[in-house]
Amino acid sequence: MKGLGRLLFGPHRSRQSARGAKTYAARLDSQLAAFEARFGGSTGEQGAVAPLTDSPVFLLSAGWRSGSTLLQRMVMANNPAVIIWGEPYDLALPIQGLADQFRPFSEVWPRDSDFAGPAGVDLSNAWVANLYPPAASFRAAHLAYLEALLAAPAEALGRSLWGLKEVRLGADEVRYLRWLYPRARFVFLVRDPLNAYRSYRQKLSWYARWPNRMVTTPYGFGAHWRRLSRDFLELQSQGIGLLLRYEELGEDATVARLSNYLGWPVPRPQEMQKIKGLDGKDQVRLGTVEAAILKRGAGRTASEFGYG
Secondary structure, three states, X not given: OHHHHHHHHOOHHHHXXXXXXXXXXXXXXXXXXXXXXXXXXXXXXXXXXXOOOOOOEEEEEOOOOOOHHHHHHHHXXXXXXXXXXXOOOHHXXXXXXXXXXXXXXXXXXXXXXXXXXXXXXXXXXXOOOOOEOOHHHHHHHHHHHHHHHHHHHHHHOOOOEEEEEEOOOOHHHXXXXXXXXXXXXXXXXXXXXXXXXXXXXXOOOEEEEOOOEEEOOHHHHHHHHHHHHHHHHHHHHOXXXXXXEHHHOOOHHHHHHHHHHHOOOOOOHHHOOOOOOOOOOOOOOOOHHHHXXXXXXXXXXXXXXXXX
């Protein structure tokens, strides 16, 4: 039986190694720290791109129907120099996909022997099965991608400051973006998950991560909200970004905090022209079971924000 198990499931040591890899890849802080410790001194070389701005603005909300588009418009209202892209190429997962590329980095991978040696070495007589460009090029390529995708089009439109709003990005993506843009500004937005779900309920077809994670149930919506909201709380406790509640966006104190954080005046929602977008039935009545399932998904995090 032991031999059959090995044939069906692989060697024990291999399965153990796979479990360890999944655990290590779960958070991006260790990988970025390992990259910096090993290669940080050389990241200014190998074709590094000078960014259009070193302080882009990222507006991140805990899921859909949380007021992120309203916040996006507020941020652009009184500053003609800024453009905030709206969930650019969301199904393609550009930010998540880029961040995921750093998950394997560690103190031992890539091996030092994998990098190309000094110029002039006869590579035809060397072991080149694994032959990597410098790590500085890897980082420079990431910055160049975001600059080409987001910064250059902003500049072409006469905007010297760019940003984006998203409803799927959490702590790992924030760590990645801060690593590339240390002076980036982050605004985190949460809304009562019950009201957000009421507005989302008629959709039940949007993806947290395409193509495998479509949010189709109240529990799935609540769990997505909980994951992002917990990440926002963690980041805020580390002094990263500005955390706002949708229900308080119209308050003078909230508008003042946002304006001070960004560095330019932001209008109150009441002062904004109403724009008809996707209709959401915020006042739809939820059944007892449906509401209970949603609350189960959102967990105790909802009460930490003062939501009943």
